[in-house]
Amino acid sequence: xxxxxxxxxxxxxxxxxxxxxxxxxxxxxxxxxxxxxxxxxxxxxxxxxxxxxxxxxxxxxxxxxxxxxxxxxxxxxxxxxxxxxxxxxxxxxxxxxxxxxxxxxxxxxxxxxxxxxxxxxxxxxxxxxxxxxxxxxxxxxxxxxxxxxxxxxxxxxxxxxxxxxxxxxxxxxxxxxxxxxxxxxxxxxxxxxxxxxxxxxxxxxxxxxxxxxxxxxxxxxxxxxxxxxxxxxxxxxxxxxxxxxxxxxxxxxxxxxxxxxxxxxxxxxxxxxxxxxxxxxxxxxxxxxxxxxxxxxxxxxxxxxxxxxxxxxxxxxxxxxxxxxxxxxxxxxxxxxxxxxxxxxxxxxxxxxxxxxxxxxxxxxxxxxxxxxxxxxxxxxxxxxxxxxxxxxxxxxxxxxxxxxxxxxxxxxxxxxxxxxxxxxxxxxxxxxxxxxxxxxxxxxxxxxxxxxxxxxxxxxxxxxxxxxxxxxxxxxxxxxxxxxxxxxxxxxxxxxxxxxxxxxxxxxxxxxxxxxxxxxxxxxxxxxxxxxxxxxxxxxxxxxxxxxxxxxxxxxxxxxxxxxxxxxxxxxxxxxxxxxxxxxxxxxxxxxxxxxxxxxxxxxxxxxxxxxxxxxxxxxxxxxxxxxxxxxxxxxxxxxxxxxxxxxxxxxxxxxxxxxxxxxxx
Numbered sequence: 001x002x003x004x005x006x007x008x009x010x011x012x013x014x015x016x017x018x019x020x021x022x023x024x025x026x027x028x029x030x031x032x033x034x035x036x037x038x039x040x041x042x043x044x045x046x047x048x049x050x051x052x053x054x055x056x057x058x059x060x061x062x063x064x065x066x067x068x069x070x071x072x073x074x075x076x077x078x079x080x081x082x083x084x085x086x087x088x089x090x091x092x093x094x095x096x097x098x099x100x101x102x103x104x105x106x107x108x109x110x111x112x113x114x115x116x117x118x119x120x121x122x123x124x125x126x127x128x129x130x131x132x133x134x135x136x137x138x139x140x141x142x143x144x145x146x147x148x149x150x151x152x153x154x155x156x157x158x159x160x161x162x163x164x165x166x167x168x169x170x171x172x173x174x175x176x177x178x179x180x181x182x183x184x185x186x187x188x189x190x191x192x193x194x195x196x197x198x199x200x201x202x203x204x205x206x207x208x209x210x211x212x213x214x215x216x217x218x219x220x221x222x223x224x225x226x227x228x229x230x231x232x233x234x235x236x237x238x239x240x241x242x243x244x245x246x247x248x249x250x251x252x253x254x255x256x257x258x259x260x261x262x263x264x265x266x267x268x269x270x271x272x273x274x275x276x277x278x279x280x281x282x283x284x285x286x287x288x289x290x291x292x293x294x295x296x297x298x299x300x301x302x303x304x305x306x307x308x309x310x311x312x313x314x315x316x317x318x319x320x321x322x323x324x325x326x327x328x329x330x331x332x333x334x335x336x337x338x339x340x341x342x343x344x345x346x347x348x349x350x351x352x353x354x355x356x357x358x359x360x361x362x363x364x365x366x367x368x369x370x371x372x373x374x375x376x377x378x379x380x381x382x383x384x385x386x387x388x389x390x391x392x393x394x395x396x397x398x399x400x401x402x403x404x405x406x407x408x409x410x411x412x413x414x415x416x417x418x419x420x421x422x423x424x425x426x427x428x429x430x431x432x433x434x435x436x437x438x439x440x441x442x443x444x445x446x447x448x449x450x451x452x453x454x455x456x457x458x459x460x461x462x463x464x465x466x467x468x469x470x471x472x473x474x475x476x477x478x479x480x481x482x483x484x485x486x487x488x489x490x491x492x493x494x495x496x497x498x499x500x501x502x503x504x505x506x507x508x509x510x511x512x513x514x515x516x517x518x519x520x521x522x523x524x525x526x527x528x529x530x531x532x533x534x535x536x537x538x539x540x541x542x543x544x545x546x547x548x549x550x551x552x553x554x555x556x557x558x559x560x561x562x563x564x565x566x567x568x569x570x571x572x573x574x575x576x577x578x579x580x581x582x583x584x585x586x587x588x589x590x591x592x593x594x595x596x597x598x599x600x601x602x603x604x605x606x607x608x609x610x611x612x613x614x615x616x617x618x619x620x621x622x623x624x625x626x627x628x629x630x631x632x633x634x635x636x637x638x639x640x641x642x643x644x645x646x647x648x649x650x651x652x653x654x655x656x657x658x659x660x661x662x663x664x665x666x667x
Contacts, residue, residue: 026088026143027080029063029168036075041156045103046113048075048152054111060357066163067155068355069303074162078151082107082143089174090151091167093136095230096244098124099156102139107147116152123233123241132171135178135230141168159245159299161353165361185229188372192222195375199382206386213262214378220255221371227251228364242297249294253306257287260313266335266378267320276320283313307350314339314346331384338377345370461486513556513642517666520594521549523557524587527564531585534565537572538600543586551594552666559639566632567598567659574602574657581656593662601656605649613649636661 034057036048047053057077067074078090092100103116121128121137132138143149155162169177196218203211226232227248237244260283264270269277286309293302321339324332349367352359469483521544528542564585571583581601588595605613614637633649640647640661651657 025084025086026168026170027083029078029080029166030061031059032079032081033063033065033166034059034077034079035065036077038073038075041073043073043075044113045116045118045152045154048077048154049111049113062360063167064163064165064361066352066355066357066359066361067161068163068353069161069300070355071158071300073154073156076153076155076164076166078149078153078166080141080143080149080151080168082145082147082149084143084145086143087171088141088143088168089132089138089171090141091132091136091138091169091174092121092153093165093167093230094163094228095136096123096160096227096233096241096248097155097157097162097164098122098159098241098245099154100137101154102137103152103154104139104141105150106142107144107149109150111150122156123237123244125241127234127238132174135182135234138174159242159297160248161303161355163352163355163361163364185225185231188368189222189226192218192372192375195379196222198379202379202382202386206389210262210266210382213258213265214375214382217255217259217262218375220251220258221368221375223251224248224255225368225371228368245297245299246294249299249303250291253287253290253294253302255287256290256306256310256313257284260284260287263317263339266381267317267324269320272324273320276316279316280313283309304354307353311347311350314343318343328385329388331381331388334377334381334384338374338381341370341373341377345373513559513639515554515556515643517552518555518557518560519549520551520553520587520663520665523553523555523560524549524564524585524596526557527561527568528585530561531565531568535569535572538575538580539582540568540572541582541584543584543588545586545588548587548589548594551589553594553643553663554666555643555663556639560643563636563639563661564596564598566636570632571598571600571602571657574604575600577603590662593664596661596663597658599656599658604653604655604657605651606653607651610649610651614647633659 036043036053036057043053054077057075065074065076090102092102099122100120102119102121104119105116109115119128119139128137132140139151141149141151153164155164167174167177196215199211199215199218203215227244232247233241233244237247260280264277264280267273269280286306290299290302290306293299317339318336321332321336325336326332345366345368348359348363349365349370352361352363352366465483465486469480472479472483524544525542528540532540568583568585575581575583578601584597584599586595586597586599588597614633636659637647640663643663645661645663647659647661649657649659
């Protein structure tokens with residue numbers, strides 16, 4: 001629909017620009033127009049009417065004049081032959097020229113300034129109130145059959161390109177033409193607005209910078225033609241021509257900046273053509289410079305430069321679009337066609353603005369037509385790209401689903417395989433655990449057998465020693481001392497067998513505490529005596545708090561005695577490395593708990609080794625000179641935990657160690 005609208009609009013503009021009579025009663029403008037420059041800006045109407053100046057007028061072809069960017073006045077003369085008596089309307093566009101003075105006279109009036117009527121128009125003057133039109137400058141002309149109607153027009157334009165399109169027609173034809181032009185221009189602006197909204201909708205679904213940048217470029221083209229078509233003069237700045245000129249210049253050069261930024265993103269120049277990307281950055285910067293000139297009222301200085309730059313950048317766009325013609329399929333081909341249309345339209349319009357007389361007036365609209373085609377094609381390219389992206393996303397989703405299903409099948413197979421491996425590993429581990437338990441049971445049974453077998457000969461030895469002692473004289477102190485030492489050795493050997501047997505039971509699977517209500521004081525005293533019989537070295541002091549000594553705890557007496565003996569054994573070993581300071585075994589109350597504390601003043605444990613002191617097989621660096629397996633503290637923690645108690649250790653290297661056990665009292 002938009003393409004058809006443009007074809008129709010282009011045909012209409014070309015038709016409207018043809019130098020032909022609107023009706024048989026009105027003369028054609030072609031061949032009746034001539035121009036005269038006034039470089040010194042000194043000519044008045046009287047001076048122009050001088051025969052010598054009349055001879056200097058230069059005839060032109062067509063019904064339009066184009067002077068480009070000039071700052072001096074120009075005069076236009078029309079000599080219209082009358083075919084019959086009547087009235088017509090002469091209209092001039094565009095309506096943003098600074099000063100337009102139209103001088104009209106009766107048919108065949110003498111060339112005298114007094115016989116001409118001056119009509120003052122231009123955007124530096126108020127809008128005309130003649131009731132004809134505000135979108136173009138219009139005056140009424142009288143015709144008489146066989147007489148010549150002369151019209152003189154003075155134009156002074158200081159801030160935009162100077163070009164003028166003249167049309168002659170009846171009042172009815174003028175009204176119809178203005179209405180048709182307004183409809184076409186409105187349709188053009190509406191179509192561009194639809195495209196702008198479409199680009200923003202695309203951005204809603206695909207958050208890429210190309211869409212809003214293209215929307216800004218589209219808005220720039222719309223604002224440019226809002227000014228070129230006279231709407232800004234009519235609706236925004238009816239009484240402020242300087243502001244209207246700034247509006248036109250700002251839109252033109254800000255549009256250059258916006259378009260350069262948009263196109264270098266659309267063409268992906270940063271990645272594909274870094275040198276061209278820098279050229280676009282320069283064009284964007286030049287557009288900002290042009291904006292500064294426009295606001296300073298010096299657009300006439302930058303206008304020719306900016307117009308040439310627009311042509312150059314349009315050609316670069318086309319070349320780059322052709323270079324990328326086949327990179328992205330239909331999307332890149334649409335871009336190439338869009339930039340080719342832009343190049344043609346920009347060349348025609350900017351060349352016309354620069355004062356090329358060989359171009360017809362309708363080419364001033366080439367950029368607008370090309371801009372619409374550009375916007376349609378680029379929007380289509382982005383739509384194709386979005387469609388391709390959606391198709392690619394769908395293919396990727398399908399591919400991802402296929403890979404996910406494949407991965408799921410592989411994972412299922414791996415799970416089954418790992419499950420079989422875990423089952424086998426579990427069976428092996430269970431078998432190893434069974435063998436380990438069996439080995440531990442055999443070890444415990446071995447120690448039980450050893451303990452039982454050793455008891456009989458040791459008992460026999462003890463009995464024999466007792467018998468020998470009975471036969472000794474009372475004064476045989478030496479032999480009696482030897483017999484006492486043999487008795488203590490036998491007792492120590494028996495105690496060691498009992499301790500090791502208890503340790504084996506705690507380590508093995510047969511560890512099942514037999515919890516009974518026990519007097520805490522008696523248990524600690526028995527453990528102290530047992531340790532004194534077993535250990536030799538530093539003195540072990542027993543400190544019993546009376547209230548704690550009377551307290552009851554739920555404990556396995558043998559296991560708890562083993563805990564105390566292990567702690568005292570460690571204390572004796574590590575105290576002996578440093579000296580012979582006494583060791584303290586204390587029983588006290590702490591709230592509803594009894595506290596068993598073993599304190600030594602030995603070599604201590606380094607702070608870095610304290611966190612792992614209760615680990616199985618843990619031995620610190622001071623243990624190298626001491627025999628042991630690293631089981632003592634591990635068994636202590638295991639037994640205390642089984643009794644719902646807590647065990648903690650405090651130590652300072654070189655000062656000693658304190659181990660504290662907290663056990664709940666029995667209710």
